[in-house]
Amino acid sequence: MPHAALLRLTSGFDMTSAESVAYAEALGTPRTFAAGEEIAREGESADRCAVLLEGFAKRTRVQADGNAQILSFVLPGDMCDLQTLLLNPFDHTVSALMPTRIAYLPHAVFRRLIVQHPGLALSFWRESLIDAAIFREWMVNIATRDAYTRLSHLLCEIYVRMDAAGLIDKLGYGLPLSQQLLADATGLTVVHVNRTLKRLKNEGLVTVRPRAVAIHDWNGLSAAGGFNPAYLHSKAVRKVPAAAPAADQGLMH
């Protein structure tokens, strides 16, 4: 498992090294999903959990009227459907947004693992609690903040989580965040996302392009989003970028 993203598996989550080694060894050989493929489906009962090693995925709930709400994003090191270990059937859908590598942990193996290493159960339980904290934050974001604040907040969250996963390049990140995706995540329409993004760009805060996000003014953006990373708990305890670095050459042009 040579992926930088796996840092989180081996160093994060309060695992001892014996635990993280046992965890890593329990994972099967990875499989690759293309962008658009579904990794876990609503209504299905799983007999294994999917660990996202590399790539990027979204959790969605599709409504009867066809429109989809994104519930959160899945980043390297996260589990896609951890809850299926205890709760079936699965109640939303996880799909890849770019080529994504997934390793499986069969429930039977998982159960044996947490019996042998009770500390691991607590680590994964803790992971689900952090996920829940993110859901709560999104609820607050969507319910109480306007479009401008909402988008800023979301871009900040992704930045900090990408940073915690060791995937930050200068002050930006390379993710396929289409405007439709941002709309589905914030409960807005593409048209309005487009206009709001233009404003954020004009104000020199952030530029969102089809395949990458460049943050020009972290302090400005996190102020605009009323962003406080506390809710991400240990998922994001790394450094927060200092004052106002202009290091976006790699992502601007």
Add this chain to the structure above:
Amino acid sequence: MPHAALLRLTSGFDMTSAESVAYAEALGTPRTFAAGEEIAREGESADRCAVLLEGFAKRTRVQADGNAQILSFVLPGDMCDLQTLLLNPFDHTVSALMPTRIAYLPHAVFRRLIVQHPGLALSFWRESLIDAAIFREWMVNIATRDAYTRLSHLLCEIYVRMDAAGLIDKLGYGLPLSQQLLADATGLTVVHVNRTLKRLKNEGLVTVRPRAVAIHDWNGLSAAGGFNPAYLHSKAVRKVPAAAPAADQGLMH
């Protein structure tokens, strides 16, 4: 522990009877909170978890601009701050909405308990997963549904959860659901909640009075809310009321 509400502690959550007895015995003597009192506070690190035995509470996040978002409601049998066992400090506030009885489970006792009864750890982990499912559903509710649908959905959820806790009286429930509360829970304003409630009443679906909710047409209300109780998982496996019972004498007048 003579409370009907404690059914859930002893029969729910997949606990074996040995486990639920051990759990019940680990709880300290209850304390009562008056309406408005805070049971757990944002920013504080707890060394015990609070179990709600009787009463009704809300989870809130207060914004800088003063307005508060309700994240979910806490019903008898639920834990108020289960996450503090693994995640500190606490990231929102829980406060009583009526006289509420709380029993405490010190973290040290809790840890010992789950070491002796590993199955209990899974039961509580599962409880946090169901909480997370409720947060996701609220996010979808707030982000994608209009006021009319949103309110119907919320009233359905509370009905089903109250039913699972054994607290349903005819086709209604006695909870102090002020319009301001419903507004904070749905991300609407009191004024708009008032108008929407009037519409729901005129259509013969439900009547919300300061201290009780009377459902006149369950099928109609759950259709109006696009309500599907699946996300509540076992938290609500009881009966769903049959066709169209007109049994609301006790709550109407």
Add this chain to the structure above:
DNA sequence: CGAAGGCTTGATAGACCTCAAACACAGTGG
């Protein structure tokens, strides 16, 4: 180079908010 998907922009409409005031109702004190 043409197709497809995503981005951009304009004009119009609607759901919900804001402000403001009147109205019910339960509990309190005289």
Add this chain to the structure above:
DNA sequence: CCACTGTGTTTGAGGTCTATCAAGCCTTCG
């Protein structure tokens, strides 16, 4: 028993944020 007070409900008028509809443009990729 009745004013009194406070909290919560109800109603009206006007404003705004965001959605909807529609069309043109750009970029990527086979």
